[in-house]
Amino acid sequence: WQEPLASGAVVLRRFVQGDDHDLYQEVNNIAAQNPFIHRITPGGFRMSVAMTGRGAAQWLSGRDGYLSNSESLPLSDTLLAFAKRAAIEAGYPDFIPDSCLINRYAVDSKMTLHQDKNERDLRQPIVSVSLGLPAVFLFGGLLRSDKTSKVLLEHGDVVVWGGESRLCFHGISPLKPGIHPLTGPYRFNITFRKAL
Numbered sequence: 730w731q732e733p734l735a736s737g738a739v740v741l742r743r744f745v746q747g748d749d750h751d752l753y754q755e756v757n758n759i760a761a762q763n764p765f766i767h768r769i770t771p772g773g774f775r776m777s778v779a780m781t782g783r784g785a786a787q788w789l790s791g792r793d794g795y796l797s798n799s800e801s802l803p804l805s806d807t808l809l810a811f812a813k814r815a816a817i818e819a820g821y822p823d824f825i826p827d828s829c830l831i832n833r834y835a836v837d838s839k840m841t842l843h844q845d846k847n848e849r850d851l852r853q854p855i856v857s858v859s860l861g862l863p864a865v866f867l868f869g870g871l872l873r874s875d876k877t878s879k880v881l882l883e884h885g886d887v888v889v890w891g892g893e894s895r896l897c898f899h900g901i902s903p904l905k906p907g908i909h910p911l912t913g914p915y916r917f918n919i920t921f922r923k924a925l
């Protein structure tokens with residue numbers, strides 16, 4: 730079922746359904762080729778979230794923005810097909826992602842409020858997939874100081890962020906401890922993007 734979250738943003742609850750094992754396998758395939766690392770923020774802090782990714786453009790540590798990475802493999806057909814299917818469901822039939830970023834949260838990992846604006850065409854949506862332990866997602870407005878609402882994102886939930894919501898501040902509250910049958914002590918979030 731679908732829940733509108735904000736203008737242009739929609740939650741597709743449990744959209745992953747039986748594809749969860751395949752998507753988790755894709756995460757592990759990507760991590761085998763490009764291990765999870767804890768990036769250092771421009772301010773010099775080690776991020777509690779570990780990251781990897783695949784595709785045309787990958788975030789590189791210490792840089793503000795995307796750099797093309799010719800060594801990064803393209804998205805698999807499985808990932809591409811899944812991301813397109815979710816975008817179509819949410820009303821974005823023209824979305825063709827070229828990259829995915831994967832975040833891995835362990836207990837207490839969090840993501841502070843930020844905007845995603847390094848992609849070249851901000852009219853393209855972002856498709857985000859949650860796997861494993863649940864997390865409290867925070868989303869606000871176009872200003873960091875805008876009031877935030879909380880939404881619980883659980884295993885298999887997909888959120889598509891487009892339109893006016895694309896530049897909203899958002900973050901993740903510290904992960905609570907737990908063990909998920911598929912992912913163990915972690916939450917994974919895959920974001921599909923058209924970066925270039």
Ligand code: MD3
Binds near residue numbers: 840920
């Ligand atoms: C709203 N990831 O990778 S997913 C990120 O759960 C990121 O790991 C979080 O924020 C996570 O940048 C949140 C939901 C999400 C992703 C991208 C967005 C919400 C968004 C882009 C614009 C607005």
Ligand code: FE
Binds near residue numbers: 843844845
């Ligand atoms: Fe983000």
